[in-house]
Amino acid sequence: MPLAHPAADVWTLLADVADARPDAPAFIHGERRLSFAELLDCSARAAQGLGDLGVGPGDRVALWLPNAPAYLILYFACARLGAIAVAVNTRYRAVEVADIVGRSGAKVLACAPAFRRIDFLSILAGIEPEALDRLSAIVIVGETPEPVPPAIEHRRRVPFDRLLSRPAIAHNHASARAPCNIFTTSGTTSSPKFVLHRQGAIAGHAQQVARTFGFTAPETLSLAILPMCGVFGFNQTLATLAAGKPSVLVESYEIEEIARLITQHKPTTMFGSDDMYQRLLELMPGRWPFRSIKWAGYAAFNASLEDLPERARPRGLRLVGLYGMSEVQALYARQPLKLPVPRRKLGGGVPVSPLAHVRVRDPETGELLGPGLPGALEMAGPSLMVGYYGNEQATAAAMTSDGYVRTGDLGQLDGRGGFTFLSRMGDVLRLSGFLVNPLEIEMHIQKVPGISGCQTVAVPRPEGVRAVAFVMLDPGAVLDEAATIAHCKHGLANYKVPMRVFPIDDFPKTPSPNGFKIQRTRLREMAEALLRS
Template sequence: MSLTHPAADLWTLISGIADETPQAPAFVHGDRVLSFAELVDCAKRAAQGLADLGVGPGDRVALWLPNTPAYPVLLFACSRLGAIAVAVNTRYRAVEVADIVDRSGAKVLACAPGFRSIDFLAILADIEPNALDRLSALVTVGDEPTSIPPAIERLRRVPFERLLSRPRLGVNHARASAPCNIFTTSGTTSAPKFVLHRQGAIAGHAQQVARSFGFAAPGTVSLSVLPLCGVFGFNQTMATLAAGRPSVLVESYEIAEIARLVERHRPTTMFGSDDMYARLLDAVPGDRPFPSIKWAGYAAFNAALDDLPEKAEQRGLVLCGLYGMSEVQALYSVQPVDATVARRKKGGGVPTSPLAHIRVRDPDNGELLGVGQPGALECAGPSLMAGYYGNDKATAETVTADGYVRTGDLAELDGHGGFTFLSRMGDVLRLSGFLVNPLEIETHLQKLPGITGCQTIAVARPDGVRAVSFVILAPGTSLDEAAAIAHCKRGLANYKVPLRIFAIDDFPKTPSPNGFKIQRNRLRDMALERLKS
């Protein structure tokens, strides 16, 4: 299907391409190549198999799977059935998996118990046997292990290959308005919320990203490293599909394996974190280690890698900052490829869709702010969620009356039709009446030898709100707290200087599809405890 003809729903998105170029590769996984015609055929058969298990329009199917062809096959099978695919983070463990399956009311859970890179079997073994009782069946991808955990022993287990042996489902329930995907937020203080998207929003965003990012260009190959259970990896792969181009599915996050696949498949684009690119550049020698990659989308998570885009550019790798979240989808905006590296390295950018709108609001008085004024970011556009599944209260709190999502992020308009992401609003420190991005303090501290990681939070003290920093040290080094504080006093305004700096072994974290998020509330509690002593 041409990108000039909008796809109303997910099924139309892939079936149109399969009609025009049936033998074009859709996915590459190991030595297997799955064409668009085969993708459609497998999805129709899997849809009939799921229907045999009682799945119909509006029912939920939990996909707890790595990046293998089974994931998109089951996703599109759900779209044809009008069912909702629930993305379950592959980093989640027993309690989290049981909670999501239960609260979503999933009828079927698909998983890969024998998968080599993630020990799904051990996780299933830790689930309470009755926690999955509401499931009608478990779809197992790959070989089933000889030892069956009690949690799934009583469940009806259906091999994925058996679904593919069923006849093709004739009826098509795919609609633009049909809910199709639930992504889980990675909240650090409460149970994940269920972000619900409709087929029209997913398909339309995929086509728009494909147009905007130039994915329809001949020879485009996308390396899908990021997990499909998160919007970052999901939207990259969907946009590549929408362009009728192949995605190489990467099921392992091992740097050596990623480097091998880059060498073998010569992708033109890939997406990932700053940490991933830094490790790849370290692992692969040469002046131009990745010559096939035209440009790569990246997210900056590690303040210690602030100069990575400059270093990458010196070796021919062009990195572009992005912005997205489950509620507005990933790849909502991107920094222009032809911009200076100083601009390109920042999160945010220009919205991908011409119908998207952004604004920045003063978090205290609600007034709209102008260029260069930090405030609360609000986003609108066709890629927005339908709402939080089963949580109307949270939806009303997040979506404004005129259809903007309150992102919870601190940002500023950039004067180029876009914005610059600064930090999470919950991470922002208000010190001496000023909004302070903790990254400023953290980056400054990480200039000191021996400090490899830093997180800064604010705590209320009798003399006002003060910053407290936690640092991780390189092996064999120690913290000279007085010297570190003196270093801050030399380079930062007085109100930004940490009251205390504590060395810890690791930061408290919670899993998310693209890595781990720091539990800053835990750090705040730790700071208060240590300040008592």
């Protein structure tokens, strides 16, 4: 049976479930159902196909794919080869993809050119050639729109189906210590950091979440809405798989489609943001439209929806606060289900692993703090990252000498074995559920002629949290707001594009021992006032 014994590595995790439940569905994707036995076989074949392309232990394979069976097949294929799957958000555009593919040294990039009418190949064609020169091949999932851009035409393109036509691979390089995942996260520069995890930590966490969250119940059906390029979507899907239960893979974040899938499949489990649940409540009729859902993992990003859990409960939707980040994986902690709504909705909770530990440190004195006292959250446990790939300096700065990661979050212990997340301690923006370093947006905007400086803040709006930029101009320059926003749309993911760009004579500042600091709170207040007017 699934979870009967610990899985040492990611491949063993899948193989054990396939052995116990070979004909049970692993994934539902549209009209297609893929059993665990089929998933295992396809992954072994894809591993041979990737091996034919030169992928071996330690090599990186970039997965620029939506939530579809190909993502998981290629992920498990990488695990079998001892290779590392590099998660690339499908919303990323040329600047971001070039950086991730280039710095990770990916040998193969997989993409789905026909997905949601996003012209992936044209985006690749806009990347500087040297950023793609290390790729031995581009794996094409699905149809290839014609014509192929000239800049891509000469590069080796391999249909995903050709990988599946290969025989199952004979050798197995999966192991507990083998690195297997790279997730991107905001850093202190414009380039994201690469969070590296090993197979033992990924497999062990999936099994622990499956046990703690009760995914072994016979009726379990997971609705995988959040993208698997991020840890919340990935960890939800892998924990469901570890329990031997199916996931309905949701390719696009379209609220009407999510509502339809809830009605059709009657899932027991789903995770999402406050904006998503608010829109579902508005769209889905009836008093109990979420009757099948036992509880729903919930992240609060929009301050204007603070009362959402209270409003959702009378309609049968029990929202529960969680905690996770790339460095410790998602679903690291969950609030107890029996807590009253005002406490249950808070971010944080009790760690899912009995071996995990959370502590709070005074950021000024360095002293450890007791329950009820806010400070810097530090975390340890078996789900912890190996470090930041290719960045020993950042790893050393993030880790304490006794093995805790400095999360950069403000929180407090609750005195009951758990903790409460309060806020980010830094200036990282949370847009569309993703952490975004404002420097990524600011440095891109500052490429516009006439703009000498930029600061970006996040502002809660009824439609979701949006970015707003303030810019300082060169003497005599005039801001073309529409052109600046169009420049952002060309190079950045849509959710990073500011909704407005306002000119400003100077940024509000406050003196500090290390120089002047930008008053980002004041900028946020200014943005809200300007948007109201």
